[in-house]
Amino acid sequence: MILVLPIILPLLIMVVLIFTRRWLFFQQAFSILASVVLMWVGFLILMDVQQNGIKAVQPGSWDAPFGITLVADLFSAIMMVTASFVAVVVMIFSPGFIDKERQTAGYYPLVFGLLMGVNGAFFTGDLFNLYVWYEVMLTSSFVLIALGGSAEQLRGSIKYVTINFVASIFFVSAIGILYGQAGTLNMADLADKMRSWDEHTYVNSALMLFFIAFSVKSALVPFFFWLPASYHTPPVAITALFAGTLTKVGVYTMFRFYSLFVVYDQMFWTLFILTLAGLTMFIGVLMAASQFDIRKILSFHIISQVGYMIMGLGIFTVSGIAGAIYFTIHNMLSKTNTFLAGGLVYQRSGSYDLKYLGGLYKAKPLLALLFFIPAMSLAGIPPLPGFFGKFFLIKGGFEAQQYFITAVAILTGLFTLFSMVKIWNEAYWKKEPEDVKSRGKVHPATIMATSLLALAVILLGIFVGPVMELSMQAGEQIVNPQMYISAVLGK
Amino acid sequence: MLFLFAIMIGVLYGAAVYLLLRRNIFKLVLGLIFLGHATNMLLFVAGGLTNGKPAFIRGLQGETVGMSDPLPQALILTAIVIGLGVTAFALTLVYRFYKVTKTVDFDQLSENE
Numbered sequence A: 001m002i003l004v005l006p007i008i009l010p011l012l013i014m015v016v017l018i019f020t021r022r023w024l025f026f027q028q029a030f031s032i033l034a035s036v037v038l039m040w041v042g043f044l045i046l047m048d049v050q051q052n053g054i055k056a057v058q059p060g061s062w063d064a065p066f067g068i069t070l071v072a073d074l075f076s077a078i079m080m081v082t083a084s085f086v087a088v089v090v091m092i093f094s095p096g097f098i099d100k101e102r103q104t105a106g107y108y109p110l111v112f113g114l115l116m117g118v119n120g121a122f123f124t125g126d127l128f129n130l131y132v133w134y135e136v137m138l139t140s141s142f143v144l145i146a147l148g149g150s151a152e153q154l155r156g157s158i159k160y161v162t163i164n165f166v167a168s169i170f171f172v173s174a175i176g177i178l179y180g181q182a183g184t185l186n187m188a189d190l191a192d193k194m195r196s197w198d199e200h201t202y203v204n205s206a207l208m209l210f211f212i213a214f215s216v217k218s219a220l221v222p223f224f225f226w227l228p229a230s231y232h233t234p235p236v237a238i239t240a241l242f243a244g245t246l247t248k249v250g251v252y253t254m255f256r257f258y259s260l261f262v263v264y265d266q267m268f269w270t271l272f273i274l275t276l277a278g279l280t281m282f283i284g285v286l287m288a289a290s291q292f293d294i295r296k297i298l299s300f301h302i303i304s305q306v307g308y309m310i311m312g313l314g315i316f317t318v319s320g321i322a323g324a325i326y327f328t329i330h331n332m333l334s335k336t337n338t339f340l341a342g343g344l345v346y347q348r349s350g351s352y353d354l355k356y357l358g359g360l361y362k363a364k365p366l367l368a369l370l371f372f373i374p375a376m377s378l379a380g381i382p383p384l385p386g387f388f389g390k391f392f393l394i395k396g397g398f399e400a401q402q403y404f405i406t407a408v409a410i411l412t413g414l415f416t417l418f419s420m421v422k423i424w425n426e427a428y429w430k431k432e433p434e435d436v437k438s439r440g441k442v443h444p445a446t447i448m449a450t451s452l453l454a455l456a457v458i459l460l461g462i463f464v465g466p467v468m469e470l471s472m473q474a475g476e477q478i479v480n481p482q483m484y485i486s487a488v489l490g491k
Numbered sequence B: 001m002l003f004l005f006a007i008m009i010g011v012l013y014g015a016a017v018y019l020l021l022r023r024n025i026f027k028l029v030l031g032l033i034f035l036g037h038a039t040n041m042l043l044f045v046a047g048g049l050t051n052g053k054p055a056f057i058r059g060l061q062g063e064t065v066g067m068s069d070p071l072p073q074a075l076i077l078t079a080i081v082i083g084l085g086v087t088a089f090a091l092t093l094v095y096r097f098y099k100v101t102k103t104v105d106f107d108q109l110s111e112n113e
Helices: A002-019 A024-052 A074-096 A100-123 A127-146 A151-182 A187-194 A203-217 A226-230 A236-261 A266-289 A294-315 A318-349 A365-379 A385-399 A403-429 A444-462 A464-479 A481-489 B002-020 B025-046 B070-101
Strands: A055-057 A070-072
Touching (some): A002 A024, A002 A055, A002 A070, A002 A100, A024 A070, A024 A074, A024 A100, A055 A481, A070 A074, A070 A481, A074 A100, A074 A236, A074 A318, A074 A444, A074 A464, A100 A236, A127 A151, A127 A187, A127 A236, A127 B070, A151 A187, A151 A203, A151 B025, A151 B070, A187 A236, A187 A481, A203 A236, A236 A294, A236 A318, A236 A464, A266 A294, A266 A403, A294 A318, A294 A385, A294 A403, A318 A365, A318 A385, A318 A444, A318 A464, A365 A385, A365 A403, A365 A444, A385 A403, A385 A444, A444 A464, A464 A481, B025 B070
Antiparallel strands (some): A055 A070
16 A cells, blocks of 8 residues: 555554644644655655556445545656655755745645655546646645735736636646546546447547646646746745656656657647647747746746657657657756745845846856856767757667757757856856845755755766666656556556 | 526626626636636536436436436536636736726726836
8 A cells, every 4th residue: 555655654654743833843743754754655656566566455445446546656656756856855945945834834844745646646547636636736836926915026927826726727627528438537437437438529629628638737839928927936946846746747747648648640740749849848948038037047948848848749769759758857856946946046136137137157066056057968968968868869860860850959958058158157157247136145955955956966977877767768668658557457 | 498598608708708808807807717618618518417216316326227327517617616716816817907006997907107
């Protein structure tokens, strides 16, 4: 029953944290400890799944198509480990960055509410249950993004709440339509039925509704405008947590759904997804290049990088999916890391605007190094993991003879390098401007957290072999959905 | 019956979209509420309408043909609760926004002040 832990544990932790809201030090220490425990649980599941294959449990002891199923395959286990590692780092970072009012106003319980939703979405094998976990995750993120209630945050969160609510509506409608057709909500059962159906009038329309819902949540073209309009408003620790978890859950779900449910009209879906992937990559990076706020540049980058992951999905060969999975791990770490490095810059200089920044390379070389590592990783400089991620994706693209999208991916890489170099030049290299906002102190906890994450990025680059092998196995499970179906239904 | 439901859902969706596109932020929240209700009705109808048959009878064994399916109703219940929570949060958010900016105009959402 270890599969229940990723959901139950955050719930219990959240309850403890709600009742100890006033004891700030306890909250900080307990959150770090609890997130480490969560990551350890993730590791146990990963080991188990790697040795014994896909694992399914029925918590209500109703058999598979009737009860709610929890399923862990390699991809979901990998995602959980990475997401909880991001949480560990953010938990170490937060005490030194977020102001006391926000910390005692329920920041820590909310983070674990978010993690509960994220883990639930990774492991559930039931369509409606997936919707519920999405709502758990989103509701926590609604409160987190509005926490503190500055005018700027309120502005951002109204947009964020509205667009996410509308996307959820698309999601539920699709569930309703599919249920009316198939009479089942179990994902494996539904996928099994779809493979032996004559009647598939409504399948593509339901899938398109799903696709719209998830592309809003993972910020694909043309549904990405909410992300840069809201992500820069809360304190950067919260943005970093969102960047490392939320959009990636959307990507994860898209992988799962594509693998299980795209049975008819494969040609159309491949072309459709690859087109959107190319547009997302390119438009995201172009818009990033035109921004002057560090957080906004990085927000647009999230969009561009989601395009790469979806490109791996569109290719849909084992090596393409494996590349996308490796890229997703790398992106969750590196992206969070760049946001946290941006937070360090803010602590030191009191601004995110490149106009008021400068001279940090000279004044604080460690800060510069902590930005340089993930930024170069995102730009794809070897031997950092971003290079290998892009390399495997591009290799997968060539093998599948998708030359156009591969060319777009290579071109986008150049632009990514450009905008990372832009932050580097402006914030770290150029002379410190006259009208610098302030000269604050950088809290040691934040440096420690950021260094830990930078170290993880470097390690991911060094151990590319084993991680890639794991991703290959995970990719095989995604490409052959029969493994998932038979693990759940037991046939 | 089905036809009436279809018309009603269509009208609800139409009203929701109209309200969502208004400039008043309070009307935006109303639009969200309508959108939620329209979708609940859609779930209900898509699950299959059965006239005059209960969903569940205590102690009944065997014969269930022709009875209405309880699952869509359970789904709608869950969706209503979630919708309630999100609506409450959205209302609070809009109220806070009004307190801070003294306006309910959408144009104030743009960042150029």
